[in-house]
Amino acid sequence: MSGWLGFSTGVSGLLASQRSLYTTNHNLANIQTDGYSRQKGTQNAQSALYLKGLGYVGTGTTVEDVRRIRDEFVDFKYWTENASHGDWEIKKDNMHELENIFGKVSDNKLSTDLNNFYKALGTLSTNPQAAETRKVVKEAAITLTKQLNQTVNKLYNSQKELNFSVMTKIKQVNDFASQIGNLNKEIKFLELDGSMANDLRDQRDLLVDKLSKLVNVTANEENGEFSVSIKGITLVNGKNVNKLKYPPNLVDNPWNPKEKLVKVEWESNGEPVHLESGEIKSLIEMRDGDGSGSSIRGIPFYIKRLNQYAQQMVKKMNEIHFQGQGLEGHKDVFLFTHDNKSSSEFFTGMDYTDPAKVTAMNDYIKNNVRADNITVSLDIQKDVNAIATGAKGSAGVEDSTTVKKLLATRDDIHFFDSSDAPKGKPEDFVLAIISTLSVDSSQAARMEKNQSIILKSIIKRRTSISGVSMDEETANLVKFQHAYRASAKIITTMDKIYDITINNLGYVGR
Numbered sequence: 001m002s003g004w005l006g007f008s009t010g011v012s013g014l015l016a017s018q019r020s021l022y023t024t025n026h027n028l029a030n031i032q033t034d035g036y037s038r039q040k041g042t043q044n045a046q047s048a049l050y051l052k053g054l055g056y057v058g059t060g061t062t063v064e065d066v067r068r069i070r071d072e073f074v075d076f077k078y079w080t081e082n083a084s085h086g087d088w089e090i091k092k093d094n095m096h097e098l099e100n101i102f103g104k105v106s107d108n109k110l111s112t113d114l115n116n117f118y119k120a121l122g123t124l125s126t127n128p129q130a131a132e133t134r135k136v137v138k139e140a141a142i143t144l145t146k147q148l149n150q151t152v153n154k155l156y157n158s159q160k161e162l163n164f165s166v167m168t169k170i171k172q173v174n175d176f177a178s179q180i181g182n183l184n185k186e187i188k189f190l191e192l193d194g195s196m197a198n199d200l201r202d203q204r205d206l207l208v209d210k211l212s213k214l215v216n217v218t219a220n221e222e223n224g225e226f227s228v229s230i231k232g233i234t235l236v237n238g239k240n241v242n243k244l245k246y247p248p249n250l251v252d253n254p255w256n257p258k259e260k261l262v263k264v265e266w267e268s269n270g271e272p273v274h275l276e277s278g279e280i281k282s283l284i285e286m287r288d289g290d291g292s293g294s295s296i297r298g299i300p301f302y303i304k305r306l307n308q309y310a311q312q313m314v315k316k317m318n319e320i321h322f323q324g325q326g327l328e329g330h331k332d333v334f335l336f337t338h339d340n341k342s343s344s345e346f347f348t349g350m351d352y353t354d355p356a357k358v359t360a361m362n363d364y365i366k367n368n369v370r371a372d373n374i375t376v377s378l379d380i381q382k383d384v385n386a387i388a389t390g391a392k393g394s395a396g397v398e399d400s401t402t403v404k405k406l407l408a409t410r411d412d413i414h415f416f417d418s419s420d421a422p423k424g425k426p427e428d429f430v431l432a433i434i435s436t437l438s439v440d441s442s443q444a445a446r447m448e449k450n451q452s453i454i455l456k457s458i459i460k461r462r463t464s465i466s467g468v469s470m471d472e473e474t475a476n477l478v479k480f481q482h483a484y485r486a487s488a489k490i491i492t493t494m495d496k497i498y499d500i501t502i503n504n505l506g507y508v509g510r
Contacts, residue, residue, distance in 0.1 A: 005059065007491060011060070011491060013060055013490065015063075016041075016043055016060075017481075020483075021480045021484065023040065024473050024477050026039060027039060030468065031473075035202050035206030035209065037068035037466040038069045039198055041064075043063050044061065044062060046060050046062055065194075067198065068196070068198045068202065070466055078458050082212045082455060083278040084451050085451040086212075086278050087281055087282040088282070088451050089451075090283055091444040092444040094158070094286045095437070095441035098299070099438070101158070104438075105431060105435060110151065111427055111431065114144060120136045120139075121406050122407055124136075124403050125400045128389035128403060135384050138384050138387065141376045145376055148306060148371045155303050156256045156258075159287055159299045162299070163260075166262045166264065166283045167247075170245075173243075176208075177211070180207050180241075183204040184225075185239040188225075188238070208228060213279055214278050215230050215275060215278040215280055216275065216281075230273060231276060233266065244264060244273060245266065248264065248265065249265060250262060255299075255303045261287070285298055287300075291304075303371070309430070314336045314337075314374060316412075320406050321406065322352065324388030324403075325390050325392045325402070326389065330379070333386045333388060334347075335380065339373045341375075341377075343379050346377070347360075410426065412425060413425055416428070416429045
């Protein structure tokens with residue numbers, strides 16, 4: 001045995017260098033592979049051999065196994081911050097979309113159409129009997145109401161898209177969870193002999209990376225079992241998967257009766273999924289947030305504001321208009337209604353001197369008028385002479401008492417005086433909506449940028465630990481190549497020694 005010791009030692013070095021070269025080659029081949037972790041062989045000295053007269057002599061080396069270079073703490077940080085980044089990224093994108101719907105503070109269609117409406121009233125006040133001027137007022141009022149209709153319908157469509165995105169993300173969570181469960185099963189089988197299924201582990205961690213952007217997840221491995229959970233509730237444990245309910249249950253949408261809202265629940269017990277961060281949480285907040293309590297100002301908040309705007313316009317403008325008189329005996333006509341109703345269909349027997357009827361009218365408006373159904377009264381759409389310009393009972397067509405009162409609402413600082421809405425003039429209300437949106441959008445953009453910087457820092461740290469460096473691997477390639485040649489040289493040298501000893505030693509002295 002001792003005679004072949006040098007030879008076997010050289011062979012062990014040759015094989016170890018060869019395996020290290022394979023690992024280096026694998027690293028270089030996967031330098032562009034998403035989620036790939038750099039691998040390194042664990043090389044140890046073989047047990048020494050005791051030789052009498054010499055003591056313990058080394059017997060070479062061996063590569064025990066090949067492991068990925070990974071830091072679990074950095075992975076945990078990445079998953080946590082990735083969820084927060086996904087959260088703010090969704091908010092930023094959707095706030096930007098809302099800004100596109102409303103326009104800028106200095107140039108938005110609602111303010112422009114409101115100004116055009118008041119401008120038309122101003123012209124009418126100087127020439128109340130002119131048919132063309134009356135037509136301009138009618139068209140300006142119709143344009144204003146249609147702008148409200150279109151704006152809120154765009155918000156409905158955005159809410160519908162968010163709802164669809166929630167459903168899509170639920171399916172993605174289940175797909176990722178199923179893939180993780182399958183990989184858990186495969187990895188456990190392949191690692192029964194104590195080796196490490198490194199590439200499959202990389203695939204599993206990459207799935208957790210993708211999952212962490214959707215929901216707040218934690219992942220850990222105990223006794224060979226890999227588990228993923230959402231707020232303490234297990235999503236994946238080994239090969240077992242606790243999916244989210246899909247297709248999901250639907251509930252009524254309080255802001256748009258035509259649509260249903262997706263619920264995010266566990267399939268096993270129907271309990272709601274507790275979301276703290278991630279894209280799904282942000283999508284739900286933007287879809288459902290009405291700004292009340294601790295909820296964010298999502299799409300329902302702006303739907304609510306537009307509804308309040310429409311209701312107050314109907315309430316205040318109708319009160320003035322109804323008590324005036326148009327041409328050719330037109331009276332008891334509302335300026336605005338809903339769903340293309342005439343004045344008689346809108347609210348019959350109205351008397352603004354009767355507090356009970358005023359209260360009933362206000363309740364009716366609150367329950368029936370919305371930004372999506374406000375229109376100009378059907379009476380005025382059919383006949384512009386129904387536009388009330390003078391006081392009731394006035395004989396002359398030159399009377400502009402009522403239209404001047406309508407015009408004066410433009411500067412009425414108490415036009416909006418509700419406790420749960422911005423106070424001030426009609427234009428102030430519109431500007432308050434857009435200013436609030438601008439503030440929220442700026443905050444979302446700022447938070448997304450900050451979160452992106454944090455995430456990039458973690459990615460950089462992660463890459464420095466687990467990423468493949470071309471320079472480092474090239475240096476390793478040279479190093480292991482030299483080691484391989486050195487081991488081969490040792491084997492060649494030992495071969496010559498044995499050849500001389502065995503075959504040529506007998507020729508000495510002949």
